[in-house]
Amino acid sequence: MRSxxxxxxxxxVGLFGAVVCALFGYVYWSTxxxxxxxxxxxxxxxxxxxxxxxxxxxxxxxxxxxxxxIAEERFEGGLYLVADASFAPVAGNLKVWPTVxxxxxxxxxxxxxxxxxxxxxxxxxRASFETLPEGYHLLVxxxxxxxxxxxxxxxxxxxxxxxxxxxxxxxxSVFVTRRTIRRIEAINATSRAIMQSGLGQRIPRQGTRxxxxxxxxxxxxxxxxxxxxxxxxxxxxxxxxxxxxxPLAHMRGRLEKAYASPRHGExxxxxxxxxxxxxxxxxxxxxxxxxxxxxxxxxxxxxxxxVNLANLAREVVELFxxxxxxxxxxxxxxxxxxxxxxxxxxxxxDAVANLVDNAIKHGRDAGQVTVEVAHDKGGAxxxxxxxxxxxxxxxxQQVFKRFYRLERSRRTPGNGLGLSLVAAVARLHGARIEMxxxxxxxxxxxxxxxxxxxxxxxxxxx
Amino acid sequence: MARGRxxxxxxxxxxxxxxxxxxxxxxxxxxxxxxVNGNDGLNRGRTCEYTVxxxxxxxxxxxxxxxxxxxxxxxxxxxxxxISALGEVDDRVRGLRAGGDDYLVxxxxxxxxxxxxxALARRSATVVKxxxxxxxxxxLDLVSRTVSRxxxxxxxxxxxxxxxxxxxxxxxxxxxRAMLLQHVWDLHFDPTTNIIDVYVGRVRRKIDSQxxxxxxxxxxxxxxxxxxPD
Numbered sequence: 001m002r003s004x005x006x007x008x009x010x011x012x013v014g015l016f017g018a019v020v021c022a023l024f025g026y027v028y029w030s031t032x033x034x035x036x037x038x039x040x041x042x043x044x045x046x047x048x049x050x051x052x053x054x055x056x057x058x059x060x061x062x063x064x065x066x067x068x069x070i071a072e073e074r075f076e077g078g079l080y081l082v083a084d085a086s087f088a089p090v091a092g093n094l095k096v097w098p099t100v101x102x103x104x105x106x107x108x109x110x111x112x113x114x115x116x117x118x119x120x121x122x123x124x125x126r127a128s129f130e131t132l133p134e135g136y137h138l139l140v141x142x143x144x145x146x147x148x149x150x151x152x153x154x155x156x157x158x159x160x161x162x163x164x165x166x167x168x169x170x171x172x173s174v175f176v177t178r179r180t181i182r183r184i185e186a187i188n189a190t191s192r193a194i195m196q197s198g199l200g201q202r203i204p205r206q207g208t209r210x211x212x213x214x215x216x217x218x219x220x221x222x223x224x225x226x227x228x229x230x231x232x233x234x235x236x237x238x239x240x241x242x243x244x245x246x247p248l249a250h251m252r253g254r255l256e257k258a259y260a261s262p263r264h265g266e267x268x269x270x271x272x273x274x275x276x277x278x279x280x281x282x283x284x285x286x287x288x289x290x291x292x293x294x295x296x297x298x299x300x301x302x303x304x305x306x307v308n309l310a311n312l313a314r315e316v317v318e319l320f321x322x323x324x325x326x327x328x329x330x331x332x333x334x335x336x337x338x339x340x341x342x343x344x345x346x347x348x349x350d351a352v353a354n355l356v357d358n359a360i361k362h363g364r365d366a367g368q369v370t371v372e373v374a375h376d377k378g379g380a381x382x383x384x385x386x387x388x389x390x391x392x393x394x395x396x397q398q399v400f401k402r403f404y405r406l407e408r409s410r411r412t413p414g415n416g417l418g419l420s421l422v423a424a425v426a427r428l429h430g431a432r433i434e435m436x437x438x439x440x441x442x443x444x445x446x447x448x449x450x451x452x453x454x455x456x457x458x459x460x461x462x
Numbered sequence: 463m464a465r466g467r468x469x470x471x472x473x474x475x476x477x478x479x480x481x482x483x484x485x486x487x488x489x490x491x492x493x494x495x496x497x498v499n500g501n502d503g504l505n506r507g508r509t510c511e512y513t514v515x516x517x518x519x520x521x522x523x524x525x526x527x528x529x530x531x532x533x534x535x536x537x538x539x540x541x542x543x544x545i546s547a548l549g550e551v552d553d554r555v556r557g558l559r560a561g562g563d564d565y566l567v568x569x570x571x572x573x574x575x576x577x578x579x580x581a582l583a584r585r586s587a588t589v590v591k592x593x594x595x596x597x598x599x600x601x602l603d604l605v606s607r608t609v610s611r612x613x614x615x616x617x618x619x620x621x622x623x624x625x626x627x628x629x630x631x632x633x634x635x636x637x638x639r640a641m642l643l644q645h646v647w648d649l650h651f652d653p654t655t656n657i658i659d660v661y662v663g664r665v666r667r668k669i670d671s672q673x674x675x676x677x678x679x680x681x682x683x684x685x686x687x688x689x690x691p692d
Contacts, residue, residue, distance in 0.1 A: 277682060319657055319661060325664065345649075346651050
């Protein structure tokens with residue numbers, strides 16, 4: 001009984017059995033009383049006929065009527081007895097007044113030795129009786145042995161059904177329990193294996209597509225996701241370690257050399273400056289990582305308000321104008337009408353700034369970068385397009401991973417966190433990132449869900 | 463020097479950070495009082511005689527934000543700079559709502575701390591009513607929004623003018639990148655890109671190229687400073 005499934009199944013069987021018992025009991029009771037009632041009504045009707053005959057023609061008339069009815073077999077299985085005041089038989093097909101029938105009128109069940117003497121058991125008889133005005137006793141009855149037998153048969157049938165219900169229910173419970181326990185045990189075994197030897201194990205499926213298979217499939221998908229995330233975390237840690245080691249090694253080397261050599265004002269100055277710059281880059285990297293994980297933890301939605309993407313795009317473009325100019329690139333903005341989204345202006349600015357920065361950095365020298373804000377069927381869209389070499393298709397999802405850098409970009413400044421930040425900001429805002437071929441170049445699209453009732457609003461909100 | 467008499471209250475529980483704060487503020491001409499826990503800070507802060515106070519966000523006893531709230535409730539208006547550990551970016555909003563005036567995240571450059579304390583100190587003291595600002599031979603007309611140097615007009619975009627105006631208003635003091643971004647663009651984050659340097663670089667080219675001496679200086683790792691040669 002340690003299995004809760006078995007316990008549940010047995011409780012079900014018990015409840016179901018009780019209901020079946022009650023139902024069958026009712027069927028038995030109502031069938032039996034219907035059959036008995038019919039017999040009693042027939043006896044009562046016969047009684048009335050005889051009583052009327054007595055009232056009409058007295059004792060002789062009654063005796064004659066009884067004889068006639070027996071002869072004509074008007075009342076099948078009918079029992080008649082007329083006895084005098086001292087219960088000595090006068091007429092009828094019974095020989096002795098049954099001792100159980102006492103009083104002046106009533107009903108009773110009895111048996112009589114002379115009735116069907118060749119039967120194995122004495123058949124059960126039922127009669128109504130009364131004391132007539134002149135002291136005579138009248139008994140009218142019927143052999144109800146058939147009815148009794150019928151009721152007994154029903155009783156046996158119903159009892160057998162109930163027994164069968166319990167037996168089948170019990171067997172089914174055990175079967176279902178075993179099956180369930182087997183499936184659960186498979187999951188348990190996999191869990192134990194995972195705890196012992198790592199995330200490589202998966203729960204076996206039976207291929208039946210039932211809810212157990214669905215559970216196994218979902219658990220497996222969850223394990224896949226966990227494994228993926230663990231891999232990503234490991235990758236991030238490896239990358240942090242790698243990206244940290246370089247500036248830290250520089251700093252250590254520099255300090256070691258300076259420690260061993262005599263103090264020299266100008267030289268020390270530049271050494272300290274370089275070391276501070278290296279430290280700053282390490283701190284910036286940490287700040288970016290913290291920022292991304294904070295955004296991913298979704299705890300900045302409190303600062304959400306309406307932000308006009310058109311204004312935002314113009315401000316970003318204005319800020320990056322100088323950077324584009326330095327590279328000889330053209331940076332344009334197409335934002336004719338206000339496009340409102342709900343969001344965090346700082347984060348959106350940072351994300352768009354990162355995309356524009358990427359477009360300028362990785363686009364063609366003296367190329368064209370266009371920032372466009374528009375309404376689309378799907379929602380508000382801000383797109384950033386360049387005409388540079390683009391991103392190889394097979395690396396298009398990788399670029400959102402932390403620290404990921406394309407092979408050819410190894411030498412441009414940056415830490416590979418920009419697009420992770422963009423992805424995190426997009427996720428926080430429920431926005432979709434699309435990467436398209438700008439032929440030539442790359443086009444990033446951020447598609448925001450529509451702001452309820454703001455699509456055609458012309459009021460400008462910062 | 464006039465600022466020699468200005469007093470700063472430092473509320474900081476970490477001994478090493480406290481020592482560094484006190485030292486760098488003292489060498490820059492401030493008279494510094496140190497409170498090493500919340501209650502001490504609260505008591506000293508109530509005396510109202512400070513120009514600026516810096517408050518650590520995490521303190522034993524009373525929380526830094528609670529100190530500011532209680533001081534503000536008690537009518538103390540001393541400008542407060544909140545100093546917080548890395549990774550509590552969202553605290554910025556909470557700190558400023560409680561009545562803090564500026565926010566600095568650990569670890570920070572002391573030059574940036576000084577710049578922010580300076581800015582807070584000046585904010586309460588002086589309101590510039592001049593319509594013309596001058597640094598060396600640079601002249602900014604705040605009404606006509608025009609700039610000239612050595613008598614020659616210089617074309618600046620409106621945003622470039624704002625950048626220059628902010629630098630000039632902080633003449634002789636270091637303006638950290640984040641402060642510039644905050645006051646000119648109303649953005650509250652450290653840019654992950656070097657965009658501010660590029661932007662200020664262009665302003666500098668317009669102001670300083672083919673001139674006798676440079677006015678705008680880059681302070682490595684921190685920000686910018688505008689000053690005329692002595």
